[in-house]
Amino acid sequence: MPELPEVETIVQKLKTVLPGKVITSIDQFHIKTFHGETTDIVGQKITDVSRRAKIIRIHFPDQKNIIIHLKMTGQLIYQDAALKLGGGHPTADWVLQLPSKHTRLAFHLHPEATLFFNDQRLFGWIKVVSDEEIEKIYAGLGPDAHDPSFTTEYLYPLLQRKRVPIKVALMDNRVVAGAGNIYAAEALNLAQISPLRPAHTLSKKEVAKLVETTQEVIKRGIELGGTTFDGKYVDTEGLAGKYQSVVRVYGRAGKACLWCGSEIVKTTVGGRGTYYCSSCQI
DNA sequence: TGATATGTTATCTT
DNA sequence: CAAGATAACATATC
Numbered sequence: 197m198p199e200l201p202e203v204e205t206i207v208q209k210l211k212t213v214l215p216g217k218v219i220t221s222i223d224q225f226h227i228k229t230f231h232g233e234t235t236d237i238v239g240q241k242i243t244d245v246s247r248r249a250k251i252i253r254i255h256f257p258d259q260k261n262i263i264i265h266l267k268m269t270g271q272l273i274y275q276d277a278a279l280k281l282g283g284g285h286p287t288a289d290w291v292l293q294l295p296s297k298h299t300r301l302a303f304h305l306h307p308e309a310t311l312f313f314n315d316q317r318l319f320g321w322i323k324v325v326s327d328e329e330i331e332k333i334y335a336g337l338g339p340d341a342h343d344p345s346f347t348t349e350y351l352y353p354l355l356q357r358k359r360v361p362i363k364v365a366l367m368d369n370r371v372v373a374g375a376g377n378i379y380a381a382e383a384l385n386l387a388q389i390s391p392l393r394p395a396h397t398l399s400k401k402e403v404a405k406l407v408e409t410t411q412e413v414i415k416r417g418i419e420l421g422g423t424t425f426d427g428k429y430v431d432t433e434g435l436a437g438k439y440q441s442v443v444r445v446y447g448r449a450g451k452a453c454l455w456c457g458s459e460i461v462k463t464t465v466g467g468r469g470t471y472y473c474s475s476c477q478i
Numbered sequence: 479t480g481a482t483a484t485g486t487t488a489t490c491t492t
Numbered sequence: 493c494a495a496g497a498t499a500a501c502a503t504a505t506c
Contacts, residue, residue: 197484250485267485269503285484287504298503317502319485360496369486378484423484446484467498469482 200374
């Protein structure tokens with residue numbers, strides 16, 4: 197279930213193979229996935245691939261684009277005669293023959309290749325949008341979590357107006373884009389701030405620390421190619437990431453806090469599983 | 479059987 | 493109206 201670093205990793209990989217390729221046809225295996233007219237992009241040449249927040253954008257000429265959101269269980273897998281790359285939610289689809297049971301859509305490309313969109317829970321989507329529509333969507337998002345514009349000066353006054361738990365604020369894309377459940381938990385542990393603290397109770401100094409650790413975990417995640425929480429697929433070349441090897445709290449309930457040795461506990465914050473150290477995250 | 483899942487958003491309630 | 497809480501989306505896995 198990809199967060200910003202996973203999406204960025206996928207985009208970086210796709211950028212090496214997609215530009216210059218033409219979409220020759222599209223197979224739709226599920227009616228809910230594609231929003232818009234597939235005929236708008238069939239025959240079009242891909243000019244670029246980019247990302248904002250967790251949204252993947254494939255560019256075409258004449259201000260046409262498709263945007264793709266993987267949500268919880270989406271995958272994008274590119275395959276040609278020589279290689280297989282991409283990523284997303286780690287499942288058996290990574291190693292299966294494609295299309296698989298969860299393949300919702302396939303883009304057939306020229307020169308010969310295929311881009312598969314797999315999504316077991318059907319939350320993900322693909323939409324045809326103009327540059328103008330994309331600007332509107334991006335305008336509603338906070339800065340990317342690793343962007344230089346994500347600063348204390350930006351975040352502190354914003355948090356002063358919020359009473360939700362700091363973890364909820366950190367995962368709100370209108371506040372800062374791209375920090376999901378894993379990286380929010382990691383950033384809070386590194387900053388030694390409790391995920392339960394009402395956002396407005398953080399001092400300016402604590403906000404500064406949190407901005408720093410958020411930037412740090414997202415950048416580290418990108419460097420390591422994202423997180424693959426599934427032992428079976430961590431070595432799957434071209435698809436898996438390595439961030440799980442440096443995780444401090446996520447999924448470590450009952451294990452020792454890397455700061456103080458106390459047990460990491462699991463609770464629920466804003467309806468999501470939340471891991472933290474109750475003795476040194478205050 | 480029931481709880482949980484790395485995301486977002488619609489719809490309630492206060 | 494706004495902030496916050498909760499449900500909803502649909503499926504697989506433990």
